[in-house]
Amino acid sequence: MQNLTAHLNMIRAMKMKPNFSELARIYGMDRRTVKKYYEGYEGKPKNRNKPSKLDKYYDEIKSKLAIKGVTVKGVYEYLKSKDETIGTYSNFNKYVKKKGLKPEKKIKGHPRFETDPGEQAQVDWKENIKLVSRNGEEFIINVLDFKLGYSRYCCFEINRTKTQEELIETLIRIFKDIGGVPREILFDNTAAVVDITGEKIKVNSRFKSFAKDFGFEVKLCKPRHSYTKGKVEAANKFIDWILPYQGEFETEEDLVRIIKEINAKVNMQPNQTTQVPPALLFQKEKEYLQPLPDKRLIDSYLNSYKSVKVQKDSLIYYKGSKYSVPPEYIGKTVQVKEVENKIYIYYNTNLLRIHVIDEKNINYHDEDYKQLMLMRVGQREELNKICEENLKKFDNLLKT
Known part of the structure; x- marks a missing residue:
């Protein structure tokens, strides 16, 4: 094209009349294209300002x-949950870089450590994540990340206190979820696991007994050597996916649900190292996990839970008041745990409801009551109105 342009410029300079047909034959193009260039066309711009979706x-x-600690991947997953048409992560990342929205970080190299199926899991916490709800309420949460070394299959669990009791209960819940216990678990030097006296660090005696009862060996990460726990700390980046939900949720139950959704996505996406989704490799690894101990032994570590039966009105009784769960659990036995003026109601390992402890005799979650009424009424059209009126009557009745 440069030769044609030069030829046309020469013709102009010599004030000759161009033969468009002859020029088209010489340069192998349509005569109308040659004429267009003669009349001033300069071709398509190299950098077109094409709008992006x-x-x-x-x-x-x-x-x-701009949120501290957030990742590009986290923002992408957040937007994708709102709009499936935003395209691939690769294009999203290019857009962010092109617009200069995120500075690049320097990456330090470190060795990788690979383990056999069922051999090792790694545990870490993402601590003091501050999130503000849509209503302006501040939530400060800790997220425990448990990751199997071979498959990279991970379990994210909200930890409210990071105490030893809660850590043990969380690990038992995870062992039940994955159907077994790895041969060793790698921890950092958290107070829930170790006792520190001066420069001496040793595993706490109670936690050592717990590990022995469940058949795993406690391994400690060297201080300031985070690469020894690199698999799980890489997964912590995924926990940052929750940060874009700042101001986009209402309750703690919403946070639990969002964490579980993120967890499922992480396990279904191909891992960067193995190039295989963790959920797929986990099907092999779970065969190598050690069996859970006797139920009585498990229950001895869960004595802070109270077992109660769900009544026909979808309520459970706890400390003089009644609290609701979804109606599909009517007639089943659930476990209740009290933490900081709230009760957490579980069925097996599934968190069903979180209620603030209240002096009211009856405490229905709106959705539980709607589902219960739908079973009775049988039609949805007037359901919201009926439920709203009935719940107001409940409140007024309980105040008198």
Whole structure:
């Protein structure tokens, strides 16, 4: 094209009349194209300002990436949960870089450690994550990340206190979920696991007994050597996916649900090292896990839970008041745990409801009551109105 342009410039300079057909034959193009160039056409611009489908999210992407600790992947997953048409992560990342929305970080190299199926799991916490709800309520949470070394299959659990009691209960819940126990678990030097006296660090005697009862060996990560727990700390990046939900949720139950959704996504996406989704490799690894101990031994570590039966009105009784669970659990036995003026109601390992302890005799979650009424009423049209009126009557009755 440069030769044609030069030829046309020469013709202009010599004030000759161009033969478009002859020029088209010489340069192998349509005579109309030659004429267009003669009349001033300069070709398509090299850098076209083509609009992106992400442009409408520019301000939101910018504000989410300004949140301390948030990742590009986290913002992408958040937006994708709102709009499935935003495209691939690769294009999203290119857009972010092109717009200069996220500075690049320097990456330090470190060795990788691989383990056999069922051999090792790694545990870490993402601590003091501050999130503000849509209503302005502040939540400060800790997220425990348990990751199997071979498959990279991970379990994210909200930890409210990081105490030894809660750690043990959380690990038991995870062991039940994955159907077994790895041969060793790697921890950092957290107070829930170790006793520190001066420069001496040793595993706490009670936690050592717990490990012995469940058949795993406690391994400690060297201080300031985070690469020894690199698999799980890499997964902590995924926990940052929750940060874009700042101001996008209402209750603690919403946070639990969001964490579980993120957890499921992580296990279904191909791992960068293995190139295989963790959920797929886990099907092999779970065969190598050690069996759970006797139920009586497990229950001895869960004595802080109270077992109660769900009544026909979808309520359970706890300390003089009644609290609701979803109606599908009517007639089943659930476990109740009290933490900081709230009760957490579980069925097996599933968290069903969180209620603030209240002096009211009856405490229904709106959704539980609607589902219960739907079973009775049988039609949804007037359901919301009926439920709203009935719940108001409940409150007024309990006040008198």
